[in-house]
Amino acid sequence: MVDLxxxxxxxxxxxxxxxxxxxxxxxxxxxxASVAASFFAKPGIVSAVGSDFPTEExxxxxxxxxDLAGLELLPGKTFYWKGEYxxxxxxxxxxxxxxxxxxxxxxRLPEAYRKAGFLLLANNDPEDQLSVLGQMEKRPTLVIxxxxxxxxxxxxxxxxxxxxxxxxxxxxxxxxxxLFNTPSLVKAAKEILKLDSKLAIIKKGEHGAxxxxxxxxxxxxxxxxxxxxxxxxxxxxxxxxxxxFLASQGxxxxxxxxxxxxxxxxxxxxxxxxxxMERLKTxxxxxxxxxxxxxKDMVRF
Amino acid sequence: MVDLxxxxxxxxxxxxxxxxxxxxxxxxxxxxASVAASFFAKPGIVSAVGSDFPTEExxxxxxxxxDLAGLELLPGKTFYWKGEYxxxxxxxxxxxxxxxxxxxxxxRLPEAYRKAGFLLLANNDPEDQLSVLGQMEKRPTLVIxxxxxxxxxxxxxxxxxxxxxxxxxxxxxxxxxxLFNTPSLVKAAKEILKLDSKLAIIKKGEHGAxxxxxxxxxxxxxxxxxxxxxxxxxxxxxxxxxxxFLASQGxxxxxxxxxxxxxxxxxxxxxxxxxxMERLKTxxxxxxxxxxxxxKDMVRF
Numbered sequence: 001m002v003d004l005x006x007x008x009x010x011x012x013x014x015x016x017x018x019x020x021x022x023x024x025x026x027x028x029x030x031x032x033a034s035v036a037a038s039f040f041a042k043p044g045i046v047s048a049v050g051s052d053f054p055t056e057e058x059x060x061x062x063x064x065x066x067d068l069a070g071l072e073l074l075p076g077k078t079f080y081w082k083g084e085y086x087x088x089x090x091x092x093x094x095x096x097x098x099x100x101x102x103x104x105x106x107x108r109l110p111e112a113y114r115k116a117g118f119l120l121l122a123n124n125d126p127e128d129q130l131s132v133l134g135q136m137e138k139r140p141t142l143v144i145x146x147x148x149x150x151x152x153x154x155x156x157x158x159x160x161x162x163x164x165x166x167x168x169x170x171x172x173x174x175x176x177x178x179l180f181n182t183p184s185l186v187k188a189a190k191e192i193l194k195l196d197s198k199l200a201i202i203k204k205g206e207h208g209a210x211x212x213x214x215x216x217x218x219x220x221x222x223x224x225x226x227x228x229x230x231x232x233x234x235x236x237x238x239x240x241x242x243x244x245f246l247a248s249q250g251x252x253x254x255x256x257x258x259x260x261x262x263x264x265x266x267x268x269x270x271x272x273x274x275x276x277m278e279r280l281k282t283x284x285x286x287x288x289x290x291x292x293x294x295x296k297d298m299v300r301f
Numbered sequence: 302m303v304d305l306x307x308x309x310x311x312x313x314x315x316x317x318x319x320x321x322x323x324x325x326x327x328x329x330x331x332x333x334a335s336v337a338a339s340f341f342a343k344p345g346i347v348s349a350v351g352s353d354f355p356t357e358e359x360x361x362x363x364x365x366x367x368d369l370a371g372l373e374l375l376p377g378k379t380f381y382w383k384g385e386y387x388x389x390x391x392x393x394x395x396x397x398x399x400x401x402x403x404x405x406x407x408x409r410l411p412e413a414y415r416k417a418g419f420l421l422l423a424n425n426d427p428e429d430q431l432s433v434l435g436q437m438e439k440r441p442t443l444v445i446x447x448x449x450x451x452x453x454x455x456x457x458x459x460x461x462x463x464x465x466x467x468x469x470x471x472x473x474x475x476x477x478x479x480l481f482n483t484p485s486l487v488k489a490a491k492e493i494l495k496l497d498s499k500l501a502i503i504k505k506g507e508h509g510a511x512x513x514x515x516x517x518x519x520x521x522x523x524x525x526x527x528x529x530x531x532x533x534x535x536x537x538x539x540x541x542x543x544x545x546f547l548a549s550q551g552x553x554x555x556x557x558x559x560x561x562x563x564x565x566x567x568x569x570x571x572x573x574x575x576x577x578m579e580r581l582k583t584x585x586x587x588x589x590x591x592x593x594x595x596x597k598d599m600v601r602f
Contacts, residue, residue, distance in 0.1 A: 087484055088484070089484065183388055183389070183390065184526075184527055184528055184529075185525070186525045186526060186527040187527055187528075190527070204508070207505070207508040207509075208508075208520075208522075210525060212525075216595070216598060216599070217525050217599055218599060218600075218601075218602070219509075219522035219523075219525065219599050219600060220602070221509075221520035221522065221600075222520075224486065224487045224511060224513075224518050224520065225485075225487060226485055226487045226488055226491070227485055227488075228485075255602075258601070258602035259602055261602070262602050294517070295602075296602075297517060298517070298518055298519060298520045299519075299520060299522075299600040299602075300519075300559070301519070301521070301556075301559035301560055301562070301563050301596075301597075301600075
């Protein structure tokens, strides 16, 4: 039995930033989100890898307690992404993408996943996100979907359908402004609420996150890091830790959501401290809780 | 006797934003800062106006309890600024500047100002800021200086001298990155601390402000406004309300500074709701306190 289903990519990434580089290192939205969630609850991942996927990475995922029944091993190569960051560390330049085994992959949920109470639809084609949601036996307690520029431009209607069907759609500020055609994040958040969402969460990268409900706003800071070594996967860590924490509580309310957002920011900030998933591999629950408490002092007045 | 001396411009502004326009309306860094401070303490302003300065605006400043002994009436015209904002409401395009009576103005502090415990050096030539500081009879309890791109580019050494001599130098994120040549705000803040400052405050516009001390950071959110009607003077309101609150307390410590930053954000957010100083003219202390309390709920987790 898994607490949380994560639908997202498992990848091998080649990354270059002003502070380092890594070749064919473990990556992918589903991987980052699952590992981040694993500090709080038991996630199961839905994706596929090829025969080149390293055994030690598979062992690492197992060691984190991630259920791998939904991770198919297919003939061919693992999804590959090559990217570079310049001095504006927030913007990735994609140098190469090879979909490989994910090219024609259609997600199929193992029996044991279909009753899970929490579902995270990480960055993916919105049609596949809707397919996964349709495979759940009953409506999960919470469905969160992530999206990205590409699909807002090319499949706007399907993205809006995902926004409507999910409880919460995670967007960054640029995506929210683009989807609702407004420079005002507060207006964009109100448009999200109109689409039958109880909550809107807009990620603001190094500026934190904004949670908006009918009652008001929660403005979560980001952890002020001296250096961002590699931001790859930070958005997925945010979503994964947020969902993992809520799954561990088994319910959702505004107070828990505020805490979940801070846990999301906490794990994302650790992830940014190392290349690829390097920092997540040594991260402990104790470190997470210490930084969570630092956040409390950071906003006190 | 004044609680707080404000050295900054008094101007007439012509402003156009996507949401409205105003012609020759009351403006200037000293005016915004003094009016914002007047909700908390008695400021005295050091500047000059010309014979075209409207009587009703002078009456408004008097009504706010601002001491005008330091505001010289000189032959000629009042400082004039004409600017426009596009859809990126954070960036002003200057269309015209006429220095007029401020062209050769050398600040001279009235006797009664020289003993004040609080000094705000708003945006100005750093040499004039140093001159004003030199005219104080004894070192004030707190000296805060504001700066801007132009002087960082053209008088970097003098700006660094101001940073050293003032207790706190207010910069926005772009200015801090430019002055210390780093993309990292946390690094820039640490450079400021090295220059003999106990505190560094970096303004992040719509993303709030960052306070850094040797002990840690305070991350203050900005109030999430649905529409920014006109951002002119928001940075000056932030500085003025912050200083006014501290002057009303007569002392400075980290806890008071955190509150002062939230009061600064509060008054700045009201100012952004109207063209020019329109909103400040009707603003009440009760409204300020209500929004200050809203901030408490906005960061709770």
